Amino acid sequence: MRVDVRALGACNRLAERGAERAANALGELTGSDLAVEVTGASVATGEDLAEAFSGRESIGVRVGLDGGLEGAAVLAFDAEQIDGLLSVLPGGASMGRSAVTEVGNIALGGFLDGWANYLGRAIDMTPPRYFEADGAAVLPDGALAGNGVFLFESRLDATGTDLDFSIYMLPDSGPFRDLVVGKTATAATAGAEGAGGAAGTTATAVPYESLSTFASLAKRGSANAADNIGMMTGLETTVDVSRLRFVPLADVPSEVGTAPHAGTVFELQGEPSGYLAILFSEESAAAIAEAMLPMEPDEPLGDMAENALCELGNVMTSGFIDGWANVLGTSISHSPPEFVHDIGSATVSPLVASLSRRQDYGFVIDAAIRTEGVQARCDVYALPDERELAAALERLSGT
Amino acid sequence: MSPFTPSGDRTVPDRDEASRRVKVGVGDLAVSSDGATLTTSGLGSCVAIALVDPATDTRGLLHAMLPSADGDASHTPRPAKYVDAGLNALLEELASAGASPARLEARLVGGAEMLDLTAAVGPRNVASARESLDGAGIPVVAADVGDAVGRTVRFRPDGSLAVRAADGFERTL
Numbered sequence: 001m002r003v004d005v006r007a008l009g010a011c012n013r014l015a016e017r018g019a020e021r022a023a024n025a026l027g028e029l030t031g032s033d034l035a036v037e038v039t040g041a042s043v044a045t046g047e048d049l050a051e052a053f054s055g056r057e058s059i060g061v062r063v064g065l066d067g068g069l070e071g072a073a074v075l076a077f078d079a080e081q082i083d084g085l086l087s088v089l090p091g092g093a094s095m096g097r098s099a100v101t102e103v104g105n106i107a108l109g110g111f112l113d114g115w116a117n118y119l120g121r122a123i124d125m126t127p128p129r130y131f132e133a134d135g136a137a138v139l140p141d142g143a144l145a146g147n148g149v150f151l152f153e154s155r156l157d158a159t160g161t162d163l164d165f166s167i168y169m170l171p172d173s174g175p176f177r178d179l180v181v182g183k184t185a186t187a188a189t190a191g192a193e194g195a196g197g198a199a200g201t202t203a204t205a206v207p208y209e210s211l212s213t214f215a216s217l218a219k220r221g222s223a224n225a226a227d228n229i230g231m232m233t234g235l236e237t238t239v240d241v242s243r244l245r246f247v248p249l250a251d252v253p254s255e256v257g258t259a260p261h262a263g264t265v266f267e268l269q270g271e272p273s274g275y276l277a278i279l280f281s282e283e284s285a286a287a288i289a290e291a292m293l294p295m296e297p298d299e300p301l302g303d304m305a306e307n308a309l310c311e312l313g314n315v316m317t318s319g320f321i322d323g324w325a326n327v328l329g330t331s332i333s334h335s336p337p338e339f340v341h342d343i344g345s346a347t348v349s350p351l352v353a354s355l356s357r358r359q360d361y362g363f364v365i366d367a368a369i370r371t372e373g374v375q376a377r378c379d380v381y382a383l384p385d386e387r388e389l390a391a392a393l394e395r396l397s398g399t
Numbered sequence: 400m401s402p403f404t405p406s407g408d409r410t411v412p413d414r415d416e417a418s419r420r421v422k423v424g425v426g427d428l429a430v431s432s433d434g435a436t437l438t439t440s441g442l443g444s445c446v447a448i449a450l451v452d453p454a455t456d457t458r459g460l461l462h463a464m465l466p467s468a469d470g471d472a473s474h475t476p477r478p479a480k481y482v483d484a485g486l487n488a489l490l491e492e493l494a495s496a497g498a499s500p501a502r503l504e505a506r507l508v509g510g511a512e513m514l515d516l517t518a519a520v521g522p523r524n525v526a527s528a529r530e531s532l533d534g535a536g537i538p539v540v541a542a543d544v545g546d547a548v549g550r551t552v553r554f555r556p557d558g559s560l561a562v563r564a565a566d567g568f569e570r571t572l
Contacts, residue, residue: 250426250464250480258440258551260565267516275516338516343565345441346549349425350517353444353464356426356480 012041012152012246012361014115019154019167021110022075026103026165041152041246046144049151053136060165061104061128062140065112068121071171072140073112075104079132081165101130111154111167140170217327218244222367222380224319229369232315233292236372249352249362252381253345261285261344262301263378264313265351268321270332272388275351276320278313279344280378285309288376301341310337316369320382328392351383359386423447423460426480430459430492437554442509444521446482446528446544449506450489450537451558452498459493460554461485465520466527482527490535505532506560506572507542508552521545541572 060076077085077100086099105128116123131137136144143151152169219239226237247255262285266276280288282301289305290296292312297304314337321332340347355362365382419435425445429437437460439447448461461479468484478484494500510525512518525544532539541560543550549565560572 250424250477253425253441253443256441265514265516335516338514340514342443342513342547343441343549343551345425346443346511346565347513349441349443349445349464350513350520352425353520354517356464357470360477 012248014118015041015152015154015169016248018111018114021114022107022154022167025106025110029103029106049139049143050136053138055135056138057132057134058138059100059130059132060138061101061108061130063105063108063128064126065169065171066124066126068116068119068123069112069171071169072142073108073125073167073169074138074140075108075111075165075167076133076138077165097130101128104128104130107165108167111169139168142172143168143170217324218365218367220323220327221320221365221382222323222369224323225316225367225380226319226369228315228319229312229371232312233288233371233374235291235374238370238372239367244363244365246361247364249356249360249383252352252362252364252383253349256344256348256379256381258343258345260342261347262305262309262339262341263347264310264317264337265340265347266313266317266337267335268332268384269334270321270325271328271330271392272332272384274355274382274384274388276317276334276383277340277348277351277381278316278378279340279347279381280309280376282341284376284378285341287374288312288371288378291371291374291376306339310339313337316380320380328396330392348381355383355385362386363389423462425462426464426477426485428459428461428479428485428489428492430457430489430496431556432457432496432498434556436556438552440551442550442552443511443513444509444517444524446507446509446521446524447552448482448486448489448528448532449508449552449554449560450493450498450503451506451554452493452502453504453558454499454502455497456556456558457493457496457498458554458556458558459489459496459498460552461489463524463528466523482524483531486528486531486535500535500537503537504540505537507532507539507544508550508560508562508572510544511549512545512547513549543570543572 057079058076059079059082060074062072062074065071065073082100086096108125108128112123112125139151154167222239226239229235230237256279260282261279262282263277263279268274268276286300286305289301289308292308293304317334317337321334325332362383363386365380367380368377369380370377421429421431421435421437423429423437423439431437432455434456437458439460439462442462445462445464448463449458451458463479463482463485465481466483468478468481478488490500493503507525507528510521512521522545529539543562551563553561555561561569562572563569
């Protein structure tokens with residue numbers, strides 16, 4: 001049983017269009033412009049998700065799905081933003097809970113319309129239930145129990161006001177599996193807008209059973225990288241998040257954001273080849289470099305810091321790819337580090353451009369690694385070649 | 400990292416840009432004939448082509464990643480990924496929005512050499528943009544391209560293009 005990467009792409013486009021409809025619905029209601037920033041499907045274990053969401057408080061609504069698509073969907077705002085949300089809603093703060101429920105209902109309805117149209121089957125939505133949740137309790141029921149579940153998520157961003165929200169959809173694995181691997185997968189690919197690939201093109205397929213391997217790829221790599229930082233700097237390190245997501249490559253730069261970043265970029269050779277970027281905020285980069293240097297550098301991000309960050313990048317990348325090579329049973333090597341210090345999204349755009357010649361979507365592993373004592377945190381973006389990763393996973397599953 | 404890091408690009412709109420803002424993503428394009436400010440951020444090796452018909456104030460902005468759609472091997476070709484195909488798509492949208500191809504003028508931004516690893520993507524994007532614009536008979540009236548610096552642009556309703564570089568340097572084309 002294979003997951004056709006194109007079918008996954010088609011599903012992702014649906015999630016993207018659904019998110020756009022949700023944004024329009026909410027934009028009309030609040031009179032603000034909303035844009036869909038990122039839509040992705042993540043593959044993660046329940047444990048990873050619990051870690052990823054820990055410490056966050058969310059408010060929103062959840063609905064159950066039946067019919068064309070089964071499962072659950074959630075629309076969530078950060079609890080901190082709730083006053084901002086209420087201030088732009090008709091009725092304002094006095095409406096509170098009922099206003100949030102109404103917004104959630106409209107936006108989720110818009111989101112699911114897109115899927116229903118495409119599937120040619122109505123999706124029934126249970127009445128929205130309002131919730132206030134800590135941590136991963138925000139996620140649809142069942143997300144935490146899974147061993148490598150698909151979770152679709154979209155982040156929407158208001159250009160004028162400070163109003164972001166996320167939509168999470170967890171399809172029941174059985175019917176969804178039929179959608180991406182069964183007969184419907186072919187239909188999904190052919191019917192998807194813009195799919196139009198010539199008949200006979202070799203599809204990239206990933207064994208469904210390797211989904212949990214995907215999740216462990218992300219995990220093993222980041223844990224190794226964090227251990228290596230610890231050994232090198234003597235600082236205690238924690239992996240905050242690490243997971244593998246399937247996203248449109250063009251979304252990666254906006255996810256990295258336009259804040260200035262410093263760090264290192266590597267090219268990977270082997271199976272899979274690709275790129276790896278380790279990006280720190282300027283403050284974090286300066287702090288970790290200073291912790292590694294015997295004396296305080298003349299300038300926070302000058303030559304000495306650059307050398308330290310390159311050295312750190314080297315050991316982290318070795319850790320990452322050793323972890324992958326172990327999981328995949330392949331060998332992967334990396335180029336020397338290239339120091340980068342610029343707008344984050346501008347730094348990753350050439351990497352995305354290079355991969356974009358062959359693929360529109362990518363499996364992105366992202367991880368956040370934090371050091372204790374010295375306040376530093378970095379985001380790691382691994383961008384493997386889709387076909388080579390799929391091939392390695394396929395060999396692994398022995399199918 | 401939280402599942403999606405705050406992008407940090409939520410800038411306070413300029414006073415003269417209280418108008419609607421339309422974000423153009425990577426490999427994307429947008430056209431405005433209603434006075435919206437078109438913005439695109441994080442231009443590294445990518446190139447932005449801003450076109451305006453001064454007579455009708457119709458403007459369009461393209462943020463392309465790669466020089467040419469020739470040899471596209473991805474499953475779902477998206478014209479705006481490419482300079483050449485993206486420019487054609489942008490010209491079509493501008494024409495349907497009422498712009499006259501003969502009156503269009505172009506401003507060109509980006510195409511930096513961000514990384515040695517992926518050398519030459521930026522310059523090739525710029526060369527492709529100049530060539531495609533030349534082929535379409537559209538004059539390039541201003542450009543801020545090359546170097547090794549990321550840029551963010553705002554295409555204002557008056558047809559001017561504000562460029563901010565990663566080092567904080569700002570200029571108007």
